Amino acid sequence: MRREWSARIAVVLILAGLPLAVLGYQYGLLPLLSSERIVTVAASIPETGGFSPASIQVRAGEAVTLRFTSVDVTHGIAIGPGLGVDLGQVDPGKTREISLTFEQGGIYTFYCTVWCSPNHWRMRGILEVTDVDGTIPPFPPDxxxxxxxxxxxxxxxxxxxxxxxxxxxxxxxxxxxxxxxxxxxxxxxxxxxxxxxxxxxxxxxxxxxxxxxxxxxxxxxxxxxxxxxxxxxxxxxxxxxxxxxxxxxxxxxxxxxxxxxxxxxxxxxxxxxxxxxxxxxxxxxxxxxxxxxxxxxxxxxxxxxxxxxxxxxxxxxxxxxx
Amino acid sequence: MTARINLLEKAPLLKTVLKSQGLQPALTILMLAGFVLAMLTGWFGTPVGSRNFGIVFVWIVWWGLLIIVLVPFLGRAWCMVCPIPALGEWLQRGSIIQRTSGRLRTRHRRWPRRFKNMWLQNIGFLILASFSTIILTRPNVSAWVLFGLMAAAVGLSLFFDNRVFCRYVCPVGGFIGLYAMMAPVELRVRDCRTCAQHRTKDCVTGNERGYGCPWMVFPGKLRRNTYCGLCMECLKTCPKDNITINLRPFGSDLFVMEEHRLDEAFKAFIMLSCALLYSAVLLGPWGWLKQWANIDTLAHWGVYVAALWGVNLLLVPGVFGVCVAVSRRISRLEVPLRQLFTDYAYACVPLGLAAWIAFSLSFVFVNGSYALPVISDPFGWGWNLFGTATQEWTPVLPGLVSFLQVGVLTIGLLFAVNTVYRITTHHITDRRRTFQAAMPLVLPLAGIALLFLWLYLG
Structure with missing residues (x-):
């Protein structure tokens, strides 16, 4: 009987405990314990979705780590304008990351710098930085x-x-x-x-x-x-x-x-x-x-x-x- | 009957271990943990296949172990510890380890007679094969497939007694059963007469020491590995101590002529054809074919699927059928064509298994090293549990793979030729006619083996 109950507990732990522990740690505990926010961005050719997520919102003053990974082919990652961020090439399965803290609000673009597909130029994502008052300054006219x-x-x-x-x-x-x-x-x-x-x-x-x-x-x-x-x-x-x-x-x-x-x-x-x-x-x-x-x-x-x-x-x- | 070595007599400790009530559940629970992790990583982990536990451990590590080691050497040993039907079986029994009394907790529906064969498994395998490229590379799709298999197994176990899913539905169980015929290990009875005279048939009905055979097999008449899941319940329940585990020559089951069946014959064709198609799609130089299989457009994929089903169900069996007809004609055999077709199809079993091993060797050796980073970072979240997350991809002995493939395919072809010969001698005693009858079948088998070699060696 004791072995039976041990087995039952093991099964319950696997079916419920394992998902709760893993997901709870990653999505609950880790952000709580970490002073910075980590956003993982999967890059795939635009024909299969481009960047995911394609839009990221952060607050001015918030430390954020952007972790880029390639899902399919070699991509290149840069963020502009004016940040001077060029992470270089990201091979499939590999990651490149950068930690950023924006002092004020603004709209930035992360984009692919390697010709990855016929629609390569569509491979862009938006990084919206909200100001301390919760607004996003509009992109200034040229x-x-x-x-x-x-x-x-x-x-x-x-x-x-x-x-x-x-x-x-x-x-x-x-x-x-x-x-x-x-x-x-x-x-x-x-x-x-x-x-x-x-x-x-x-x-x-x-x-x-x-x-x-x-x-x-x-x-x-x-x-x-x-x-x-x-x-x-x-x-x-x-x-x-x-x-x-x-x-x-x-x-x-x-x-x-x-x-x-x-x-x-x-x-x-x-x-x-x-x-x-x-x-x-x-x-x-x-x-x-x-x-x-x-x-x-x-x-x-x-x-x-x-x-x-x-x-x-x-x-x-x-x-x-x- | 060829000589057998009774392993339980030679190794009494093995008998004690296999009769243990806790062995199968313990191993299954371990596999269940891996299975759940594979689903979780598929749903929540990185979409990069080579960095995802679900893809690497299911389609490289597990598959490699299954087709290169477990099936050829231990037959259905995987079925013994497979977690897919485990939940359903435990729910049926109301326990995991302890033997519970009374009937199984199901609706006791009868499985339709017309589905008491491998056809559902054949169709299921072809459906999975139609989506194989995305199943093998996209973690979330892979996870849903695993979940679907488990849900189907649990669902069926609520209505039907025993392992109906494993026996008649599981697309993986179908080919494991087919290729288990090649394994040098078998579970059999020591003396059939003992079983025939035994009135209570505890191996079927169960007793206080174990359950009746969940695979719905009567061990007393067991002559092939195909439908024995090696769960060891009969070993536990047999009051006559009549169950044995034997070591035997490879491929012994292929020559149990009375049990040859058309559904199994088609399973053999499907597996051989799929090995050929997979090799062409995944290892061949045709990028467009890979894109079609990868559903680049619905129209391309539609053509690919039509070709896949056509080759599996019409072209290969059709060509083989013509060869059988030629063989029958020139050797003036009186045996019905359908029976000959079914018998000779079993020659595709050793060649098919060899082809799958050769195909799997190519990516197990080359991509096996992905297991190291993945074990430390199963979700691709940047973890490093065992310090191996940064291990680079390192192909293991890539130069050896071609030699192994040639060796395996040669052995497979020789086995296939031997199978044709022995099946022919079952029908014909005259040596010249045997040669005449065998040649039309040996030639296409050799042609297929050469085709595989061409694909692998370029």
Whole structure:
């Protein structure tokens, strides 16, 4: 009889005690004893659900550990904007984690940085940080985009090249520097902020009127010299481009990324000077942050800071003018 | 009858252990703990299969032990400790260890006569096989399947006496029973006449020392392992001490000609075909096939399932049937085609078992090391119970696997050929005609073995 009751108790412990003990510990006791909250996020390709959970709410001041694990293929995990969190690659079954404490409310995005599937770019999740008063500050409007809207600029409109018809002949930045030094260029042209709101083509037209005796080639070189990034792109910017842009636009901006064949519209070719001479910097900026209408270009405004976006715009110029 | 070695005589301690009332419940309770943990990890643990106890321990550790060790060497030994029907059986009896008196606590319904065979198990196995890729890789699906099996076993035990689920429904029990025929261990009676003359038949009705056979088998007429669950109740109840556990040659049960049945024959075809299909899907170079089996789209999966059922129930038995018909014709045998078809199907049993062992070797050796981190962190929650959670995946002797597969498949083929030969000699005594009759069956079996080798070795 004693053995029978021992067996019965063992069975009850297994059927009821084991689940209660394990789940009670994990979901009840552990959060109570732990000073920080642990959120496990399972990453799978978007076709099978993407991030789970895809939305996480934390409070400002609350210590939270985000533990990412991959369910299927290798993913990459980064969180933005402005946090500078890049956990690198997460192989199936492996975990990467980061502990964060937000001082104030805001909306952040955790996203995949490795091309994991044709719908890779959809693989994003939201991290909502509520302020101490329980509110979440709204995502601030972008003044650059607002100005473009106010100006009536359609950032998706195609531009027609007027002067520069072929990028076959490579421009010379050295010659451009000499020409720019010899000519008495208007002061605005040396102002990076002014240049962002104008296309190289507009400046070419201006210079053609101002210096009709100078050859088109010399003027184009001078414009290219003006538009060249003043400094080498940072490693961070190059990494952002490689993780988020290169799959479609190609590692060197030639529009030949391995995912280019999957897009509905051919990705822009940044090495095409004819195309780039018709682009305004702020339009490139807006396109990156808002995405491209009617194309497969996703928005990156919820991933990058404005500074990171401008750095990327400069990176695009460096690709075309290198 | 070939010579047998009575293990209970050779090892009296074994007899004492097997007759113990507490042995089976103790082992079953241990397995139940693992089973419950497998379900819990499936429902609440990481969805990453290789980091989830439910997937690793059920489909790598348990499966590997079952098909590579337990079934080939001990037959239905797993059924003795299987936790799936345990709850239902304990509820029927009203106890776990103690022998309770009176009838079993069920509604005493009669199991339909038309289902007193393996057909439900065949269909059940094919249904599971249709979803196998997601069952094997998705912990929560796996957990629901385990739960479903246990719920079905408990549900049936409320209405029907004894282990109706194990005997007629369990999709796993079906193939274990089939392949248990190959095992070198058997439970039999010492002398059939003793049982025939024994009036009370305690092994069937039960007595104060044990229950009547829960598998609804009369040990006195037991000639094959197929339906004996090795629960040892007859060993406990037999007042004549007439039950023995014998060591015998491998595959002895294949030649009990009078008990060959069409449902078992189809079980043999299904298992062989499924081993082939699983090898193609999971080990083959066809990514699209794996995606179809993984339900990438409903249409693809539909085609896959139609092909799976077609190959299992029509193509392989059909081709085999044609070979049997050719064999019958050229050897001018008078035996009915259906009987010959059923008899020769048992040649697929050793080849099928060898194929499953070869298939399982590939992932047990390669993926077995996943058990180490999982035992420390069964849910994938970041635990480290035994300090092995960070153990990296390490394939064990991967270079050896191919050699083992070739060896196992060769042995399986030789067994199959021997089975064809012995079944043929049962019908034909003339040596030349025996050869003529066997060849049309040996050739496709050799072809199938080569197909497996091609899949495994590339």
């Amino acid at each position: 003044p650059v985009i607002e100005l473009l809207v106010a100006e009536g600029i359609n950032i998706d409109a195609a531009s027609t090249p007027v002067l520069l018809q072929s990028s076959a002949s490579l421009l010379s930045l050295t010659n451009g520097a000499t020409v720019a030094a010899e000519l008495n260029l208007p002061a605005d042209l040396h102002n990076a902020v002014w240049r962002r709101t104008h296309t190289p083509q507009q400046v070419m037209l201006l210079l053609t009127m101002l210096y009709p005796a100078v050859s088109q080639r010399d003027l184009a070189d001078a414009v290219a010299y003006l538009w060249r990034p003043s400094e080498e792109p940072s490693e961070r910017t190059a990494q952002l481009y490689e993780q988020n842009c290169a799959a479609c636009h190609g590692q060197f901006g030639q529009g030949d990324g391995f995912a280019a064949a999957l897009t509905t519209v051919q990705p822009s070719v940044f090495t095409d000077l004819v195309y780039m001479f018709t682009r305004r910097g702020d339009v490139l900026y807006a396109k990156i942050r808002r995405g491209g209408m009617g194309t497969d270009m996703p928005n990156f405004g919820t991933l990058f800071t404005p500074e990171e976006t401008w750095a990327l715009v400069d990176f695009l110029w460096s690709l075309s003018l290198q």
